[in-house]
Amino acid sequence: MKRSLADHAARFDEKAPEYDSEKSEEYKAAVSLVVDRATPGPDDVVLDLGTGTGAVALALAADAGRVLGRDISEGMLAEAREKAADRGVEGVSFGVGRFREPRVDATDTAGGVDVVTSNFAMHHLSDEEKRAAVDVIAGLAPRQVVLGDVMFFGAPDPDDPFYGPAVDDPATVGTLADIFTDAGFALTAVERVHDQVGVLVGERPGGDRAGEGASP
Ligand SMILES: C[S@@+](CC[C@H](N)C(=O)[O-])C[C@H]1O[C@@H](n2cnc3c(N)ncnc32)[C@H](O)[C@@H]1O
DSSP states (O other): OOSOHHHHHHHHHHHGGGTTSSOOHHHHHHHHHHHHHOOOOTTOEEEEETOTTTHHHHHHTTTSSEEEEEESOHHHHHHHHHHHHHHTOOSEEEEEOBTTBOOOOTTTOTTOOOEEEEESOGGGSOHHHHHHHHHHHHHTOOSEEEEEEEEESSSOOTTSTTOOTTTOOOEEHHHHHHHHHHTTOEEEEEEEEETTEEEEEEEOTTOOSTTSSOOO
């Protein structure tokens, strides 16, 4: 991570009121793909990490039993809560949590976490931190992880608008694939949105609900 958690949180607190305006087509495509590829059932718990203003969490609420949005920025979370209230979206809650400490407890997830999603957030972590984060995710034993993010299909282009080299740390698709497979997920889809934006789907072989016979 090129900036501290506090720096990232402060940066997004400042951006929060305007965050939803003027998003790129590639960002919108990634949100749509993450939402399309995530397959929560009506009793499932979805954990959306780096939820921001809730683009993915709010879209999945209709299909899931419960959606938990977690973020380090109180400002972004406030926007997400306001959108949920304005739209009358039920079954979704937003709270402070980070990739490596998502703060889900038994009251949130009596039957475990079934699906983990994240969009345009993991690239703030270094590759080592991404690996630690995916290990934490694997420890929650979800059957599916859907990651949309800035990721390199080819050579990085620091002049491209999708990331800022001073604050962001995107990985190559190959590195992300290794991280997910090393953590026990089978990569079932790799979707390229742009040379620097993609969506990965990881599934646990035999992935039943957490604790019901699947090995993480
Ligand atoms: C570019 S926004 C994406 C928000 C949302 N997922 C979306 O698709 O619009 C990145 C978000 O990740 C959050 N974030 C950054 N580092 C984080 C971390 N270590 N743990 C959790 N959230 C983090 C930021 O606060 C910010 O809200």
